[in-house]
Amino acid sequence: MSLIRDADLVLKPDRRPFAALYSRNIRAVIERGLMATRTSNAAIMISGFVEPVLYLLSMGIGLGALIGTVQGPEGTPISYAAYIAPALLTVSAMNGALYDSTINVFFKMNYGKLYQNMLHTSLGPLDVALGEIFLALLRGFLYATGFTIVMAAMGLITTWWALLMVPASVLIAFGFASIGMGITSYIRTFQQLDWVTFIMLPMFLFSATFYPLDVYPQAIQWLIQVLPLWHGVELLRQLSVGAFGVMTVVHVLYYVLMIGGGMMLTTNRLRALFLK
């Protein structure tokens, strides 16, 4: 260990963009996250995968037996299970991403004090936010892969295009995670987090998840088409059978804009979120 000289005590400013918030070390946050999963609760990890599978089994097979076939994206009839499976995958991507970016972040911030310890190092809030989002997406990727395998095993996949559901789920998760973290920056108490659940549930039930949108009056259809989940459900449903159209681009674009907006919000709120 060498002697500290006066010259060592005059630091040069970092002139790169985001110097106040970012140290280009997302990797360390990810490394930490992976190391922590080794000791974390296996039940929670597995439940994220099992939940959509259980829905698929009960509703797809159970209700499917009553319903038979329904009209798929291209108008060709498909089994009810094949109809709802992409929707369930979308919902699971949304749930996982929102859980990780709201409740999980809120807890680590206020109770686990994890971010306090990260931010005493050269990490900046942007490193932490991006690292956490990456981990959430990695988890989403693994769940989506698992779910797609289950779909294949149940004979619900008939085209290679369906593999695109995996990256599309990650895109959807990214959209929700970036917005979720921005929302968390406004949250002060655990009770306020209940509002997040309160918004998620109706979206889950009404976004053409279990039946087509045209059962609703026009006004309600428009409302649902403004919300993000419907775009995700439709996107994955199209990919699952390889039926593309102009709307496919619109759905993808919706999420690209959502990610852009969400990341801008989150970046703007980083100080509020992490530096009190």
Added chain:
Amino acid sequence: MIQNPSRPAVIVADQLTKRYGDFTAVDSISFEVPAGESFGLLGPNGAGKSTTMRMIGGVSQRSGGTLSIMGLDPEQQGPEVRAHLGVVPQEDNLDQELKVRDNLIIYGRYFGLPMSYLRPKADELLEFAQLTEKSTARVDDLSGGMKRRLTIARSLINDPRVLLLDEPTTGLDPQARHILWDRLFRLKERGVTLILTTHYMDEAEQLCDRLIVVDQGRIMAEGSPAALIREYSTREVLELRFGADRNAGAADAVAGIGERIEVLPDRLLIYAHDGEAALDAVTARGLTPLTSLVRRSSLEDVFLRLTGRSLIE
């Protein structure tokens, strides 16, 4: 006061202010810390010490004033400043999901340090913290003092040039405390600048070249421990115990003896140049304290004077 005025200032705080809502926790304080100094912040609970430390560490945004750490503003250059900072926060914030040794390694990774550096460094720090046997234990399974030691060890992982220690020795046993003091002296010899808060006045006297006494977010006094004692206390102190509930009453009876009297719940302090003479004067008034003790003034007396409520000024 500054030992080596030719050395540059590592920390310059100018009218530094922190408000929470309409409550002012740190009220426009200004101070400078030259390179290599060990600088103390003393003050009663809630004085604003930790808040100040957090602003220096760049994890809390100030509401007013300016701050420069090694020439940079921690709010504008947080990552760059913190790369050379070691922080021991008042409350341990270890990573509960990681093992003891992994806590050190991952913390080092946050600084972007390579594993080849971190592995031997972590082992050396575990040795220093006397936690080598616990290296694969869960953090939750450590005792309070062990957690404290791990937090202190962790703060050294990046060989910091400036070390912020917020009540580092709270909860440490005497042996661990001396190990830490020894380490701090060695760091100081290397030229590390130390910023320290403590509620142990003996520790402040031992460790600090210079200190400020803060109360309600304002600086009450500033100077070396010896200078503060000279300025704010007498040479000696006579401590008298009259027994529970009788100390306050006895204060009236001893009025006029010495230069100043301080009434504490359990004893009376008479500040006098000559403690023995003061004791003689007390006895001459026919008072019989249960115990009496003459000692030299310490930083504790300065602290009581500046932040307590003295009966007779």
